[in-house]
Amino acid sequence: VSGGSGRGRPHGGGRRLEGLLRASAPKKEDVLNLSEDERLELSQSIRVFCIILVKPKDLGHWAAVKDTWSKHCDKAEFYSSENMKVFNSVVLNTNDMWMMMRKAYKLTYERYKDEFNWFFLAYPTTFAIIENLKYFLLKKDPAQPFYIGHAVKSGDLEYVDSEGGIVLSIGSLRRLSHIFEDTDKCPEQGGMIWKLSEDKQLAVCLKYTGVIAENAEDSEGKDIFNTKSVNTLIKEAMANHPEQVVDGCCSDMAITFNGLTPNHMHVMMYGVYRLRPYGHTYNDALIFLPPEDISRTSLYLSKLYQ
Template sequence: MISEGSSFMRGLLIGGAFCIFITLIGHIKVAHESTTSHEHHHVQAPNKEEVLKLSENERMDLSQNMRVYCIILVKPKDLSLWAAAKDTWVKHCDKAEFYSSEEVKAFESISVNTNDMWAMIRKAIQIAYEKNKSEYSWFFISQPSVFAVIENLKFFLLKKDPSQPFYIGHTSTSGDLEYVDIAGGIVLSVESLNRLIAVFNEPDKCPESGGIIWKVSEDKQLAMCLKYKNVLAENAEDSEGKNVFNTKSVGTLIKEAMENDPQKVVEGCCSDMAITFSGLSPNNMQVMMYGVYRLRAYGHSFNDALVFMPPENSNND
């Protein structure tokens, strides 16, 4: 009996050790394949003075050649947001396509036939890349509750080289992983997509279904896959260091600024060069469209260093 009890306990210990080993292996697989450490990265927009130093021809070339392809991830439950996005900021993308979890008759979209957000992102990126990699240098991934000012995005990217592996947005951290929060939108250069498509074909590094023991969010999973190819998350800021990709609505940000310092609401709230706001309702989308594109103060001039013309037939309202 003692012998049998000892064998049982030995089996328990071996089994427990094996489980711990498997769990550790799972955590190790999340880590980067290189040992290079990465500090928090900040990427800033050019200031107006930098742009004004360029010749008029250089500025014209930049404004005409900056082209952004927008990927909007949607599900049937998002129909009202979908309609609002389609009617507002999406018209300012050089090309925009909605990638839906399933076929929807109400709106034109590309069905990826899955409800899993990580699988949706993978399939949308693969389709968009194959169709548009030679025509667009920058790819913007968003959810339908985001409002994006595409002209500000283009200005931010003005002096960035898309042949470099840029992966930009509002960064957050989870443990030692730094990732771009999809709530504020994600920007990828064509080179970062080149590397991402390559790692998609390595299931041990970038599994299609995520982890077996635990499941992480789609934006964290994206960061893990990109990290294997030395593409690291970078926080986007204006020339004063303020975030330009926002994971909250402008109303929420103003409320927080008022609570923190009522004397500095504007300074404490948002960048003048903000690119995105998140968590908007369909009505909020229309209000944002009015404030960004329709409202004008006669006699006031912004003296912009560069003008990005909206795509043809975009109804730039």
């Protein structure tokens, strides 16, 4: 389990590169070396709560996220700017993105701090592969203050770009909930000085608590939280590395892509969870089942051994 909670210090696997902290996924060999009991315990210990921020204009994406990847979260809730009769949501009664994010984190901590240890925030244009997120988090201690995603440096501020999704450990969310009480350091709404995007404002608040953004990478150093769609990344790879489009485009352990249409989300679900080349086997050492599948599996096993 990774450690290190000092102010601005890397957690296990974190390193500074080009001014940013980097957090790496575990190597597959390390997981294979674990005993079966250790793998089971680890896979069951990671519980991800998903926060999706939505507005009325997002209805099509909202429906797509509800029907696709959010089902793979241990629990997902939609936090909306106003009441929408079409879908159930937690109504925040504000249209300001920073106030929405702030309120959503505050409510999430109050309600779920004892049930979940990782918190993933996304927009409705984001597609996430939760199993890959859980694998990435496998050997990270949620009690430590992790703040992970597609990290960007803007002047002296290091922040996680919200378009790629933001991951906070319970350790970070606890610190964030405390700094929310200090409105001088973490204002409820932007003033004349605080004309920052919501993801930058979040980084400022977290920085006051000693939590610094980390860029997430796979074991080969490729980004795994993407702020662009697969289509865009492939087009860029075709222009820059035409001889290795597939290998050069994206990590095979990618966690998020952004800028997808509702239709593309359903295509991604088919590609990620359904399509398999005949004759190929996948010897993954861990299995992260979505909540519905866990219930079905438990019911099946209970009947099997009665």
